Amino acid sequence: GIQVEQSPPDLILQEGANSTLRCNFSDSVNNLQWFHQNPWGQLINLFYIPSGTKQNGRLSATTVATERYSLLYISSSQTTDSGVYFCAFPHNSGNTPLVFGKGTRLSVIA
Amino acid sequence: EAGVVQSPRYKIIEKKQPVAFWCNPISGHNTLYWYRQNLGQGPELLIRYENEEAVDDSQLPKDRFSAERLKGVDSTLKIQPAELGDSAVYLCASSPTGGLGYTFGSGTRLTVV
Incomplete structure (x- = not known):
C-alpha cells in the first residue's frame, strides 16, 4: 500500500510563531485531507486539498501531487492550535475510506 | 446540527468481558465508518457501511468484533471477549x-484491565 510519512513527529512552538508541517506519500494519491485532533480527541477536517493551495484564516495548505507531498502552514500560532495534525487520503479510488499518517503533535506554549 | 454522536465517552472493563459502542451519524449521511x-x-x-451494508470489513477482527447498522442509521460495534490489546479510542465517522x-x-476511549 501507499506509505505516508509526516514530519516532524513533534513540535513545540512559542505562541505567535509560524510553522510548517509536511506530509510525504510514496505514490500518487487523490483527495488528500488534513485533520486536527484536539487534546480532547475530536478530529476536525481542516482542508480537502488534492492539489494547489487553500487558505482558511491562519491556516493554509499546499499539495504538490506530482512531487508527492503536502504542506500545512500555521501562522501566528495560538495555544488552541495544540493537538495532533494528520494528513489522510483515500485507500482506494474515490474518497473513502481514509488512510492516516502518524501525525505531528504540536504544542503551543504561551 | 448535533454532529456524529458516540457513547459512551469512556469505558473501563476487565479482560474477557463484552463491551459495546454506539454511534449516531449525521442525518442523511449514507456512509458510516468505525476506526x-x-x-x-x-x-x-x-469497518465501513454504505447504508445498512458492510462494504469494507477486511480489517475487522471477526473472531471477537462484530458490528451492525440496522435500518442504515445508528450503528453498534461490539467486542466479545475484550483483550488487553483492545485498549484504544474507537472513532465513528460519517x-x-x-x-x-x-x-x-x-470517540469512545476503551481501557481493558
Missing part, C-alpha cells in the same frame, strides 16, 4: 456517499 486509534497512531479503519464531508465523533 480504531491506538496511542500515538493515526486512526485505522475497522459522510455522504462519495466520502467528501467526513465528520468524526468524539
Whole structure:
C-alpha cells in the first residue's frame, strides 16, 4: 500500500510563531485531507486539498501531487492550535475510506 | 446540527468481558465508518457501511468484533471477549456517499484491565 510519512513527529512552538508541517506519500494519491485532533480527541477536517493551495484564516495548505507531498502552514500560532495534525487520503479510488499518517503533535506554549 | 454522536465517552472493563459502542451519524449521511486509534497512531479503519451494508470489513477482527447498522442509521460495534490489546479510542465517522464531508465523533476511549 501507499506509505505516508509526516514530519516532524513533534513540535513545540512559542505562541505567535509560524510553522510548517509536511506530509510525504510514496505514490500518487487523490483527495488528500488534513485533520486536527484536539487534546480532547475530536478530529476536525481542516482542508480537502488534492492539489494547489487553500487558505482558511491562519491556516493554509499546499499539495504538490506530482512531487508527492503536502504542506500545512500555521501562522501566528495560538495555544488552541495544540493537538495532533494528520494528513489522510483515500485507500482506494474515490474518497473513502481514509488512510492516516502518524501525525505531528504540536504544542503551543504561551 | 448535533454532529456524529458516540457513547459512551469512556469505558473501563476487565479482560474477557463484552463491551459495546454506539454511534449516531449525521442525518442523511449514507456512509458510516468505525476506526480504531491506538496511542500515538493515526486512526485505522475497522469497518465501513454504505447504508445498512458492510462494504469494507477486511480489517475487522471477526473472531471477537462484530458490528451492525440496522435500518442504515445508528450503528453498534461490539467486542466479545475484550483483550488487553483492545485498549484504544474507537472513532465513528460519517459522510455522504462519495466520502467528501467526513465528520468524526468524539470517540469512545476503551481501557481493558
